[in-house]
Amino acid sequence: MEIKVQLTDHPKAKTPDSELGFGRVFTDHMFTMDWDKENGWHNAQIVPFGNISLSPACNVFHYSQETFEGLKAYRTADGHIQLFRPEENFKRLNNSNARLAMPTLDVGFCVEALKKLIEIDQAWVPYSEGHSLYIRPFCIGTEPNLGAHNTTTVKFLIILSPVGAYYASGLNPVSIYVEPRYVRAVRGGTGFAKTGGNYAASMLAQEEADAQGFSQVLWLDGVEQKYIEEVGAMNVFFVIGGKIMTPSITHGSILPGITRKSVIELLRHWGYEVEETRITVDDLMEAYKEGKFTEMFGTGTAAVISPVGLLRYKDYDMKLSDGKIGELSQKLYDELTGIQWGKRPDPFGWIVPVC
Ligand code: PLP
Numbered sequence: 001m002e003i004k005v006q007l008t009d010h011p012k013a014k015t016p017d018s019e020l021g022f023g024r025v026f027t028d029h030m031f032t033m034d035w036d037k038e039n040g041w042h043n044a045q046i047v048p049f050g051n052i053s054l055s056p057a058c059n060v061f062h063y064s065q066e067t068f069e070g071l072k073a074y075r076t077a078d079g080h081i082q083l084f085r086p087e088e089n090f091k092r093l094n095n096s097n098a099r100l101a102m103p104t105l106d107v108g109f110c111v112e113a114l115k116k117l118i119e120i121d122q123a124w125v126p127y128s129e130g131h132s133l134y135i136r137p138f139c140i141g142t143e144p145n146l147g148a149h150n151t152t153t154v155k156f157l158i159i160l161s162p163v164g165a166y167y168a169s170g171l172n173p174v175s176i177y178v179e180p181r182y183v184r185a186v187r188g189g190t191g192f193a194k195t196g197g198n199y200a201a202s203m204l205a206q207e208e209a210d211a212q213g214f215s216q217v218l219w220l221d222g223v224e225q226k227y228i229e230e231v232g233a234m235n236v237f238f239v240i241g242g243k244i245m246t247p248s249i250t251h252g253s254i255l256p257g258i259t260r261k262s263v264i265e266l267l268r269h270w271g272y273e274v275e276e277t278r279i280t281v282d283d284l285m286e287a288y289k290e291g292k293f294t295e296m297f298g299t300g301t302a303a304v305i306s307p308v309g310l311l312r313y314k315d316y317d318m319k320l321s322d323g324k325i326g327e328l329s330q331k332l333y334d335e336l337t338g339i340q341w342g343k344r345p346d347p348f349g350w351i352v353p354v355c
């Protein structure tokens, strides 16, 4: 499919990298494409970044038919730009779309469209250490119809945002508490899909965490409220008695993170054993009391590798790695960011060059 390009007449001034933060600044262009039953995906365009006009009756506003992705483009030392496993993100978008009863996309076409968009906005990819271009592809149900049934029209967009660290603390350890009340997802629900509703349902818990000075909450399973699932924007790993463990994703309530998958592949490549299993919060507390639970970190595109220095459950505090960056967290951070920024070899073929 041909992609029509309309360039902006009003390029914006760039925000200095030191003032970027996360997700508040957008580049000059965006990609958009439409879907309906008669024409399938059509009208692929790169246009100036700007507001879009939608009927207030659109499906997405009332019934949350929405899916999204998050990936990054990185600037290498010699000025080139590269992506990290972009096909994985568009495959996951398709899994999310299938769950939300929306049409799937051609993964190869999406990667090409993304590369073209980034090439046009290449000047926006930050040069500073630890900064990158965050990419947000998303689909919305656009049928103007208040009947609660599947949308017959969909819009797919990709917007780009130059970013710094997700957490204000950067690579410094974050504090997290185990959410004792609310749940995020249940078996058979939409936990494995990246859909706005999962995040809307978690905002109240996030507000409460913010108010108590915690970065995020650690969700327990929605049925028995005892198995560890994931954090608001990251999957989690634990080092217990020298073993590396992470919650298994087979129950469909956890987002299958691409950083999680990459970290497991890296660790196994290095010869570590990684156990994907069900872990209860009681297991964690017991291991902590026995001095066996020594390190915890989160993994995510936005969060990269994020060491956890404090994990609280009800009124019990587990202090990890002396509040410092754990040894394994640092090693993984160095390797993963080394591959992403082109400073280290890419033995797995994860990197896709853009320009
Ligand atoms: N879990 C949730 C709920 C997330 O929002 C994210 C971020 O995308 C992750 C895990 C990590 O996924 P990934 O490594 O693909 O970014």
Ligand code: COI
Pocket: 069, 070, 071, 232, 233, 300, 301, 302, 303
């Ligand atoms: C990402 O890491 O890409 C995410 O989507 C997390 C997001 C909630 C900021």
